Every structure is written in structure tokens, then in C-alpha cells.
Amino acid sequence: AQKVTQAQTEISVVEKEDVTLDCVYETRDTTYYLFWYKQPPSGELVFLIRRNSFDEQNEISGRYSWNFQKSTSSFNFTITASQVVDSAVYFCALKASTGTASKLTFGTGTRLQVTL
Amino acid sequence: DSGVTQTPKHLITATGQRVTLRCSPRSGDLSVYWYQQSLDQGLQFLIQYYNGEERAKGNILERFSAQQFPDLHSELNLSSLELGDSALYFCASSAPGQGHNEQFFGPGTRLTVL
Numbered sequence: 207a208q209k210v211t212q213a214q215t216e217i218s219v220v221e222k223e224d225v226t227l228d229c230v231y232e233t234r235d236t237t238y239y240l241f242w243y244k245q246p247p248s249g250e251l252v253f254l255i256r257r258n259s260f261d262e263q264n265e266i267s268g269r270y271s272w273n274f275q276k277s278t279s280s281f282n283f284t285i286t287a288s289q290v291v292d293s294a295v296y297f298c299a300l301k302a303s304t305g306t307a308s309k310l311t312f313g314t315g316t317r318l319q320v321t322l
Numbered sequence: 323d324s325g326v327t328q329t330p331k332h333l334i335t336a337t338g339q340r341v342t343l344r345c346s347p348r349s350g351d352l353s354v355y356w357y358q359q360s361l362d363q364g365l366q367f368l369i370q371y372y373n374g375e376e377r378a379k380g381n382i383l384e385r386f387s388a389q390q391f392p393d394l395h396s397e398l399n400l401s402s403l404e405l406g407d408s409a410l411y412f413c414a415s416s417a418p419g420q421g422h423n424e425q426f427f428g429p430g431t432r433l434t435v436l
Binding site: 249250251252256297310312315 | 324353355357364365366367370377378380410412414416423424425426427428429430432
């Protein structure tokens, strides 16, 4: 069985602060894929990043960075110099490679509130 | 804009009724997925279709069914609706290939059962 845990239910920061959203996953598969999605107040789910289990390189995209550590089964997401527009619910998700089914298993999400 | 379209955006209906939610995937995508987002269950996978065939099933109730048509659009049918079916229903699509491509989500259909 697969599981994704986002222990932080809600985080509040002041604009320009850095914030890290934690994601811990469980899977028995040796090959798997991890994702982050953003759900702004408007409700849609926006894809942010995909990471393969065999690629442990960290990734940076503008103010966003992701830290993937297989040893701790974590895939954390850091926003540097947060902005009000970053306010949203962020979901971490996992997909195993077994079979041809491609369902995503989502965590419960972390609500990020960025205030002025 | 993800390129995935869903209609209607909002749906209000009564218990016991039946509704149909529609989804058009991104151009070129063969896989369509349905997810349900509710306050108590979070985001849950319902069902996946690939090029017209059912590929995977999640915790989809027997009262729910789906299909993918030759033009690749998909419909999710919900029948004998209960109050607990009130949720945001998302459709997603992904590019053909090895199955691990990212899924792009539509704007969702918010279903309210009164």
C-alpha cells in the first residue's frame, strides 16, 4: 500500500519569509514518482513538479525548490521569499510504477497562508 | 489553463437523483482520470480510462460509473445521490507513454446534493 503524509495542516507566514512544506511517503516499489500540486483559492489543481525515484537531484525553479531524500522517504518543498500569491493548499502525491495504472495517491495537503 | 475542460462547473441536485459530469482531456492525451475531493476523504482516485478502456479503479462506489468515448472525452455518472456525495469532482489527463507522466487537472465540478 502507498501512503503520503503531510503532517503540517496549516502554515502561516509573513511575506518574504521562507517556508518549507514537508512530505513523507511510503511505498514498497523501488521505482516510483513524486509530485507536488498547488490548489489556489479558485480551486483548480496546478501541477508543480514531478520527481522520479531514481533521480535524487534537488531541483530549483525560481523561488521554488524541492529536496528529495530517499533515505528518509521525504520530498520537501521550499518557497523562498514567499508572496501573498503563494497562498494555497499544496498537495504532495505519489505514483508507483507497478502495472499500467497511473493513479495518484495524495497527501491531505498543507494550507499555506502568506500575509503582508 | 491546463487544457482539460469540465462541465458543468457547479451542479446542485437533490438526494436520489442522477447526474452526469463531463470531461474533455488535453489534445493528444489518451488517459483520463477521475478524482473526488471532499472534506472528510480528501483527494481520492476514482477511476482511470486509457483510450476508451478502463485501466484502474479506486474507491469508486457502485452507484458511480464512467466511460470514455471514441473522441476521448469522458463522463462520470453518479446515481442515487446521497448527501455525502457532495464534493468537488476533478478530471485529469496525461500524455500517452510510460504511465508516469504528470496529470493535468481540469477546473473541477462542484456537486452539491441537497
